[in-house]
Amino acid sequence: MSEESSLGHAPFSADGGRPLVAVIMGSKSDWETMKHADEVLTQFGVAHECQIVSAHRTPQWMAEFAAGAEASGLEVIIAGAGGAAHLPGMVAAQTLVPVLGVPVQSHALNGLDSLLSIVQMPGGIPVGTLAIGKAGATNAGVLAAQMLALVDNGIADRVGQYKRGLADKVEEAARTLNPNP
Numbered sequence: 001m002s003e004e005s006s007l008g009h010a011p012f013s014a015d016g017g018r019p020l021v022a023v024i025m026g027s028k029s030d031w032e033t034m035k036h037a038d039e040v041l042t043q044f045g046v047a048h049e050c051q052i053v054s055a056h057r058t059p060q061w062m063a064e065f066a067a068g069a070e071a072s073g074l075e076v077i078i079a080g081a082g083g084a085a086h087l088p089g090m091v092a093a094q095t096l097v098p099v100l101g102v103p104v105q106s107h108a109l110n111g112l113d114s115l116l117s118i119v120q121m122p123g124g125i126p127v128g129t130l131a132i133g134k135a136g137a138t139n140a141g142v143l144a145a146q147m148l149a150l151v152d153n154g155i156a157d158r159v160g161q162y163k164r165g166l167a168d169k170v171e172e173a174a175r176t177l178n179p180n181p
């Protein structure tokens with residue numbers, strides 16, 4: 001998917017269905033990281049949308065998005081932000097839809113600021129926080145798919161295939177270390 005077609009308020013869904021997952025981010029500059037969540041969800045055939053929702057620059061839009069998330073049928077929200085990364089927590093505060101937070105690697109503090117801003121939520125308002133950067137965005141996509149796989153056999157099959165592919169790569173790499181065991 002091209003950068004231009006993936007961002008903005010218009011929803012994108014991989015299979016044309018109603019989006020079950022929203023990938024939101026505080027700025028277009030977060031897309032380099034958050035595109036990895038988009039790619040994983042596309043690979044698993046999970047209907048999803050990608051949008052820019054800024055906690056600081058568009059707080060009203062963020063509140064509207066969070067308030068309407070459940071009614072619009074979203075089952076998981078993946079929220080990425082960097083620096084003073086308030087988006088995941090502020091969205092989680094305003095919806096019952098589970099929120100997965102991705103700390104974007106910031107320039108000033110390498111993403112430690114993002115991580116701490118996202119992970120240190122008060123009791124009762126959880127944000128499932130992933131790793132900083134690309135691995136976190138990828139894992140947010142995989143984890144969202146695993147959550148949906150609890151009630152969707154098709155997604156479960158595709159996630160299982162993906163995990164077997166990861167294991168195959170390790171075995172293949174091990175064979176290259178010992179070509180003639």
Ligand code: RP5
Nearest residue numbers: 026027029030081082083104
């Ligand atoms: C945060 O500020 C965004 O999530 C982004 O990671 C960071 C910098 O945003 P830009 O100045 O690049 O738009 O709100």
